[in-house]
Amino acid sequence: MLQGEFRDPRLVPVYDAECPWTREDDYFAAVAAETPGARVLDLGCGTGRLALGLAAAGHSVTGVDPAAASLGAARAKPGAERVQWVEGTSADLPEAAFDLALMTSHVAQFLVEDGPWRRTLADLRRALVPGGRLLFDSRDPADRRWERWNPAGTRRRTELPDGRVVTAWTEVTSVRGGVVAFTHHYLFPDHGELLSTATLRFREERELREGLAAAGFTVERVHGGWGGEPVGAGDGELLVLARAGEGGAGIVGRS
Incomplete structure (x- = not known):
């Protein structure tokens, strides 16, 4: 997906x-x-x-x-x-x-x-x-990047061209072998929180x-x-x- x-x-x-x-x-x-x-x-x-x-x-x-x-x-x-x-x-x-x-x-x-x-x-x-x-x-995979994908380490604020500021962070939800699942959280001032999930190999x-x-x-x-x-x-x-x-x-x- x-x-x-x-x-x-x-x-x-x-x-x-x-x-x-x-x-x-x-x-x-x-x-x-x-x-x-x-x-x-x-x-x-x-x-x-x-x-x-x-x-x-x-x-x-x-x-x-x-x-x-x-x-x-x-x-x-x-x-x-x-x-x-x-x-x-x-x-x-x-x-x-x-x-x-x-x-x-x-x-x-x-x-x-x-x-x-x-x-x-x-x-x-x-x-x-x-x-x-x-x-x-x-x-x-030897770098184990996913271990740094956590809410504290990835929290960020991004300004969009229209002036809105979005707060975002990432959390890993599953690690199984070489497959890592995670969710990005996006907090909008008008849309509320939107989620985006993905899985990487x-x-x-x-x-x-x-x-x-x-x-x-x-x-x-x-x-x-x-x-x-x-x-x-x-x-x-x-x-x-x-x-x-x-x-x-x-x-x-x-x-």
Whole structure:
């Protein structure tokens, strides 16, 4: 299920206000810049922050997302006409159409079950040209980030463009193996409290590498932080860059 921040029109502006351009976007943009004028897929593009930035940098960008409310916000932003926006999932991607595919903001972790994860990787392999690259971020489970997601550590106040101030906090509701469920609380001055629940999968580096290999990718590098640090010495991330093989994708197992 999509988080409320992506599908609820009352929460989409909060997501936008809380998530400005950061060094994370710089990291993805730097990889895209290695191929000037690249055909870039932003899968799970949300409200379009990165897609718009890449289009402004001269890339041909397609932003794909299943959340109509997020895409509505993206289409309303300056420069939106430079991006092709698609309401859908990886299953809707054309074949051999992109030089670079991105999944940012830990989109990969929303694919909790192995079946959808394998299918998404296979779809991405199909959508990339031979030798095309896939770059995505996934939190390193060894960092145990979820232990810092608590009301005291995440309480924040966000001012929206219309002047309203929203108070928000996060609480983890379940941890089972590598699967973490949590709830975001948003207290509005006019709507009262709105809740957004989600579940994330924390995959180890080994699991990511195995899934990519099965889908027909070769992993080129894995960074542990946004400054290019090694795994375990950075920001608790697994930043994976892989290249699509020359042949077809691997066999996708049953879910």
